[in-house]
Amino acid sequence: MTSFNLLLLPGDGIGTEIMAEVKRVIDWFGARGVASFEYEHDLVGGSAYDAHGKAVSEATMAKALAADAVIFGAVGGPKWDGVPYDVRPEAALLRLRKDLALFANLRPAICYPALADASSLKRELVEGLDILIVRELTGGVYFGEPKEIVTLENGQKRAVDTQLYTSPEIERIARVAFDLARARNKRVASAEKRNVMKSGVLWNQIVTRVGKEEYADVALEHVLADNCAMQLVRRPKQYDVIVTDNLFGDILSDVAAMLTGSLGMLPSASLGAPDATTGRRKALYEPVHGSAPDIAGKGIANPIAMIASFGMALRYSFGLVAEADLLDRAIAGVLAKGLRTADIATAGTTPCGTTAMGDAIIAELDILST
Ligand SMILES: NC(=O)c1ccc[n+]([C@@H]2O[C@H](COP(=O)([O-])OP(=O)(O)OC[C@H]3O[C@@H](n4cnc5c(N)ncnc54)[C@H](O)[C@@H]3O)[C@@H](O)[C@H]2O)c1
Numbered sequence: 001m002t003s004f005n006l007l008l009l010p011g012d013g014i015g016t017e018i019m020a021e022v023k024r025v026i027d028w029f030g031a032r033g034v035a036s037f038e039y040e041h042d043l044v045g046g047s048a049y050d051a052h053g054k055a056v057s058e059a060t061m062a063k064a065l066a067a068d069a070v071i072f073g074a075v076g077g078p079k080w081d082g083v084p085y086d087v088r089p090e091a092a093l094l095r096l097r098k099d100l101a102l103f104a105n106l107r108p109a110i111c112y113p114a115l116a117d118a119s120s121l122k123r124e125l126v127e128g129l130d131i132l133i134v135r136e137l138t139g140g141v142y143f144g145e146p147k148e149i150v151t152l153e154n155g156q157k158r159a160v161d162t163q164l165y166t167s168p169e170i171e172r173i174a175r176v177a178f179d180l181a182r183a184r185n186k187r188v189a190s191a192e193k194r195n196v197m198k199s200g201v202l203w204n205q206i207v208t209r210v211g212k213e214e215y216a217d218v219a220l221e222h223v224l225a226d227n228c229a230m231q232l233v234r235r236p237k238q239y240d241v242i243v244t245d246n247l248f249g250d251i252l253s254d255v256a257a258m259l260t261g262s263l264g265m266l267p268s269a270s271l272g273a274p275d276a277t278t279g280r281r282k283a284l285y286e287p288v289h290g291s292a293p294d295i296a297g298k299g300i301a302n303p304i305a306m307i308a309s310f311g312m313a314l315r316y317s318f319g320l321v322a323e324a325d326l327l328d329r330a331i332a333g334v335l336a337k338g339l340r341t342a343d344i345a346t347a348g349t350t351p352c353g354t355t356a357m358g359d360a361i362i363a364e365l366d367i368l369s370t
């Protein structure tokens, strides 16, 4: 039986609560005998800072580099607002992404049929929605240098962030988007701001060339990123795959989350390039949402984004596609039966807690697999 090594990094706030549920799902698949999942836990984010003054230790980084997949909860929270910038909780996530070279971030926004009324948009706009945001994750303004606050001679301060992209960085993320679109509805929308930014001009040129030379069977359109945000709430089903840079992808995916009912519904996969000899990709799976300090510790967080992120690990890291489909059907099944955490509950329904949602998904897996 194939054995996979997972590193579980629950993080802070609701990260620990949702990780408890996904662990039960991992154990369920392990017990089913399709593969064996070995895992260990470690600290990351604010909890790691509290323990050893760094948001991620070198030992944790070494384990992450060696793992078949990292399963990540969420980091951050008001407790660490005052810690130095370089060791703030979020720095851990950025270092993991950069050092594991996880340049391709897949953020699918799917509106489950039972949740068509949970979105803040009208049912007809979101019913049947299935779009995929492909976000570049290791470049752009997140990592460009210089990145600093300097004090000028006159005593004023100047803050600088640098938006920086090279043509190979754009080429490889474009290919990921086009390849994924080929297996879907063969449409890619590339979002940038070529009207204002040089990086947008280059992004547009490279995506156009890759599309023309290598993916003539995939329809490509270009959209300015601000218009794309507007189109996502106006007529989201016009899109299939959206490819965009690191910062626009961050923002557009939070917008897309609300189309599905809640930020608590959106999973993600962060993937590196396939290894030249083994074909394996480094990977990290995490919900799109954060540590939700406003609801942390109450046992009411929605664990679906976290559980569906493990579903993406089954699909993209372990090649267990039937199992990934089974987990998706289990999630759809509990929603169809009316189970709702508070974030997706509609007026008049009684919400369930995090553990009850985990229980229901496990029970549904049992039903669907017998
Ligand atoms: N990947 C990550 O670790 C990650 C991602 C985003 C934000 N953050 C960090 O999280 C902290 C809080 O950020 P924020 O409040 O802007 O964003 P957030 O995503 O944590 O929360 C935004 C809103 O969505 C709700 N929400 C989020 N996930 C939910 C879930 N699973 N179930 C139910 N409701 C959910 C929250 O209660 C909150 O009202 C910050 O420190 C931020 O930097 C971390």
Ligand SMILES: CC(C)[C@H](C(=O)O)[C@@H](O)C(=O)O
Residues within 6 Å of the ligand: 090, 093, 094, 250, 288, 290
């Ligand atoms: C926590 C933060 C660094 C992160 C980002 O900005 O990429 C988050 O918002 C996300 O969407 O994954």
Ligand SMILES: [Mg+2]
Residues within 6 Å of the ligand: 250, 251, 254, 288
């Ligand atoms: Mg974000």
